[in-house]
Amino acid sequence: MSSPETAPPREGVIEQHSIDYVPHSERHGKVWHQGPFWFTGNFVLPTMVTGFVGPAMGLSVWYSVLAVLLGVSFGTFFMAFHANQGPRMGLPQMIQSRAQFGSRGVVVPFAATVFVYVGFLVFDTILAAQGLGLVLPDIKLFWYPVLIAVSIVIAVVGHDLLHFVQRWLTYLLIVVFAILTIVAIVHFSSNPVAPGAPAATAGWDLTAFLVQFSLAAGYNISYAVYVSDYTRYLPADVSAKKLISSVYAGAAFSAVWLMSLGAILSSYLPDPDPILALRQVGDLLFPGFGLVVVLVSVLALISIMGVNAYGAMLTGTSAVDGFKRVRPTVRLRVIGLTVVGIASLVVALLIPDDYIGSFNNFVLLMLYFLVPWTAVNLVDFYFVRRGGYAVAEILKPDGLYGRWAWRGVVAYAVGFLAMIPFFSSSFYVGPVADALGGADFSFVVGLIVSGGLYLIFARSIDHDAEAAARAASQAELEGSAR
Incomplete structure (x- = not known):
């Protein structure tokens, strides 16, 4: 078995796996890499926009920050515990759901997941194009396809490039946004509130607090569908505690930071636009620094666009495979990514100009559709089957799991x-x-009802028959990898 500290020889630059099993001989990577990966994955402008909501509804900045802190802490809990599934099963996140739903019964969670990936890809494209429009001609029909094409190229190269880019962007983002955050806090704490800014009339509002809490929780719960895609190459014997902690720390820290910054900007700026707000506050340090902040943010958006395109391709391929068996080749990945790119481009061009309102509805829809899935999936992994699956049977549309x-x-x-x-x-x-x-x-109702019902239903599962299938499955998978 590969050590967590070493990587086996790789064949070529382009990743060869997609929805298939990653054998032990190809496992590589370090657990601590998950921290910066998920920090950068969450340190994008849509995260900051989520923090605009509390102040816009009349909640004071510090109550908004508290709602963000509690919501992110809650939502990231579910997201991080999915991380442990990747190295134990060697599969992407969503195809694992066949064990709970069946190869065709999983179509509803799959559809919701593709909706999440494409939705984020669309909003990231819009924001990245707006950022580039500050220094280059602002032409949607040019920038949208160019940005989406770049994200697809990154996704074609695959897993290791995505990890590399996300990891190194972390250091740049921390430096730039630490400076920006200090500037924002110092400036807004020592200057009068701008006319029309929410801080002038904000206070305590229970509804606004709960809405901000729900959006922050739902935003990070939505990342649950991504996690195993980027932990499945880790050796199977990595520490579950360290892996879950690393994912939790990276995803929670970046979300709390950026949503809280969004709450500050939304409190003191009337009707803030994410791109223009960053430029305005950054330029308080010196003219031009705001543009640096925006361009660094665009780099992070392009990187996460690659992550979203990659995940949409994996989930879409898994859905098709449930109805018509497919061979997970590089050519199929390219075709799948192209379809994702075209769909995202069409939606981006059609979305209303008031994308912030559309984004808030999008986050709530994600919460509604993904909460029952994450409850079922986690209950099955941790309480019912306790990590023991016949992975070869999951990969067969008509296998043991039906x-x-x-x-x-x-x-x-x-x-x-x-x-x-x-x-x-x-x-x-x-x-x-x-x-x-x-x-x-x-979300509380969905977690309790779906998770509780599944736990009750699972009492009738024949674990003895599955145990025999697990042993045969491992021999089949590792034997075919030689």
Whole structure:
């Protein structure tokens, strides 16, 4: 088995694996790399925009920061525990869900996941193009396809390039944004509030606090669908505690920092635009520094666009494989990434100019669709099967886990339905949320109902039959890798 400190010889630059199993002979990487990977993955402008919401609803800046801190701490908990699944199973995140839902029953979580990836890719594209528009001609029809094409190239090269770029961007982001954050705090604490800025009238508002909490939690829960994609190459015997802690620290620290910065900017600037706000505050240090901040942010956006394109390709390929068996070749990856890119370009060109309002609704939709999935998936891994799966059977659409696994499908559906009365968004407010003044507790309901039901249903699983299949599966997978 490969040591965590060494990497086996690689064949070529382009990653060869996609939705297939990564054998032990090809495992490599270090656990601590997960920290900077998820720091940079979360240190992007959509994260900052999430922090705009509390002040815009009348919440004071420090109450907004508290809501962010609590929400991120809660949401990252679920996201980080998915990290341990990657090295134990050697598979991308979403294809693992076949064990709970079946190769075809998993289509609803898959569709929601592709929605998440494409949605983030769209918003990242819009923001990156706006940033470049400060120094270059602001032409959507040029920049959108160029930016998406660059992200696809990064995703084609694959896993190791994404890790490399994310890791080294961390150092640059920390330096630049540490300076910017200090400038913002010093300036806004010693100057009068601008006319029309929320800080002039902000205070305590329970509804606003809960909305900010839910958005912060949902934002990081949405990263649950990514995690094993970037831990599956680690050796199978890495420390679970260290791995989960590294992912949690990176993702939580960056989210709390950037959302809190967003809350500060939103409190003291009337109707802030993320790009223009960064430039305005950065230029308080010296003219031109704001532009440096924006361009560094664009680099981070391009990197995470590659991550989103990569994840969408993996999930989309897994969905197709459930209905028509596919060979996970590099050519198929390129085709899948091209489809993702075209879809993202079309949506980016059609999205309304008020993308901040659209983004907030997008985050809530992610929360609604992904909470029942993460509950079922984590309960199965940690409490039902306890990390023991016949991985070769997961990869077979008609294998041991079947095409339609009723336990996961029913638990997911009932959990989602139970959440509906608690929904609170601009397009729908459920009766319970309405009675609570618009507060959204749906994620708590979804976690408890879906996770609890699945745990009850799982009592009838035949673990003895699965144990025999696990032994045969490991021999089959490692034997075929020689």
